[in-house]
Amino acid sequence: MKKQPLWTRDFLGISFISFFLFIVFYILLTTLPIYVLNELEGNETQVGLIVSVFLIAAVLCRPLTGKWIDQLGRKKILLSSVMIFFISSFLYLWTDSIPLLLALRFLHGIGFGMATTATGAIIADIVPNRRKGEGLGYYALFMNLAMVIGPFAGLTIIQFTSFSLLFILCAILALIALLLSLLVRIPEVDTSIAVTKQPAKFSFASFFEKNAIPVSIVGGVLALAYSGILSFISVYASELGLLKAASFFFVVYAASIVLSRPFTGRWFDLYGENKIIYPSILLFAIGMVLLSQAESTFLFLFSAAIIGLGYGSLSPSLQTIAIKNSDPTKRGLATSTFFTFFDSGIGLGSYALGVVAVYTSLSTLYLVLAGVVLLALLAYYLLHGKESAAKSIIHNEADASI
Known part of the structure; x- marks a missing residue:
């Protein structure tokens, strides 16, 4: 059988749209706290609000967007969501007060939540069915690269130039995403089928795809654990006297993902989801344990590599399962369901772990989070892995009888 093409013009187009969306997100994520404190003379509480408002807006709009x-x-x-994202990126040039910035962050969060839900649903339609795991894995790689490039670019720009130039750059990157959105060809499903299947009134089923919920719960738990890294890794590095190494943590993390992506996605398609999910969760837990014990630059960065191998494979794999388990006419709803749980895990984790960190050391916190990751392994087994293994056995027996 001829191998279905993956690296098509439209696959690259959607992947680059996602890349530019996420690079703007990560540029602002790392630089706006400095902008609030130094330029707007705000405080740490307002810095937290700037991050939270964006995330709340993204979470609130995802279920509606999927519908x-x-x-x-x-x-x-x-097109409409990337337009909102572009306009929001442009308006940062005129935010000269905390209330204005909070309002803009809410609008920007809506654009980001809608756009990333849309790109996730579109890429699921573009990737060939037999290469779903591989294709979504490569798609996620573009987001991982943005996570490395964005903070580095943002912090470098404000170090040598000004926030005005930074905001102009963000607007230009968002404009590129908008132009690509106009050019990319998007396969459309028969929306009349989807409409007739949807309840006429507002209901849980109209905003969440029930078949995607089990693995989305697992994704949310894992995201909660990962939020401990996003929120506190620089503080932890500073406590250890490894602040210089902190800037390389996500570089090593991303490099680990880049090196593993060519075969992890392919193995997902060839051998099934359990052969990827179980080892990846275990690697994530091991990486968190290593991080909790890090006292040297080597162990600190080695833990980043192990976490990259583990967690870096989990998000695209779980998203693939959510989509494969859902009706093709509900891929948008399945994508929004997965990211709603994922974003909620990050948001709740950032707040809850911040409270916990006051009463314990970050080293202990990361050790506890390793336990949370292992709980996610149990949750995956109960919610999906056991059933998937049973189906695989039945499938293999059927193949053997032919």
């Missing part, structure tokens, strides 16, 4: 994608069409939602 709109399946009913109104991918192209319309993609």
Whole structure:
């Protein structure tokens, strides 16, 4: 059988749209706290609000976006959401007060939540069915690269130039995403089918895809554990006297993902999800234990590599399962369901772990989070892995009888 093409023009187009969306997100994530404290003379509480408001807006709009994608069409939602994202990125040039910035962050969060839900649903349609794990893994790689490039670019720019130039750069990057959205060809499903299947009134089923919920719960728990790294890794490095190494943590993390991606996605398609998910969760837990014991630059960065191998494979794999388990006409809803749980895990984790960190050391916190990761392994087994293994056995027996 001829291998279905993966690296098509449209696959690259959506992947680069996602890359530019996320690079703006990470540039602002790392630089706005400095902008609030130094330029707007705000405080640490307001810094937290700047991050939280954005995330709350993204979480609130994702279920609605998933419903709109399946009913109104991918192209319309993609264009409108990236337009909101571009306008928001441009308006940072005129935010000269905390209230204005909070309002803009809410609007920007809506654009980001809608756009990333749309790109996730579109890429699921573009990637060939037999290469779903591989394709979504490579798609996630573009987001991982943005996570490394964004903070480095943002911090470098404000160190040598000004926030005005930084905001102009963000607007230009968002404009590139918008132009790509106009050019990319998007396969449309029959929206009339999706509409007739949707309840006429507001209900849980109209905003969440029930078949995607089990693995989305697992994704949310793992995201909660990962939020401990996003929120406190620089503080932890400073406590250890390894602040210089902190800037390389995500570089090593991303390098680990880049090196593993060519075969992890392919193994997912060839051998099934359990052969990837179980080892990846265990590697994530081991990486967190190593991080909790890090006292040297080597062990600190080695833990980043192990976490990259583990957690870096989990998000695209779980998203693939959520999509594969759902009706093709509900891929938008399945994508929004997964990211709603994922974003909620990050948001709740950042706040809850901040409270816990006051009463314990960060080393102990990371050790506890290793236990949370192992709980996610149990949750995966109960919610999906056991059933997936049973189906695999039945499938293999059927193949053997032919």
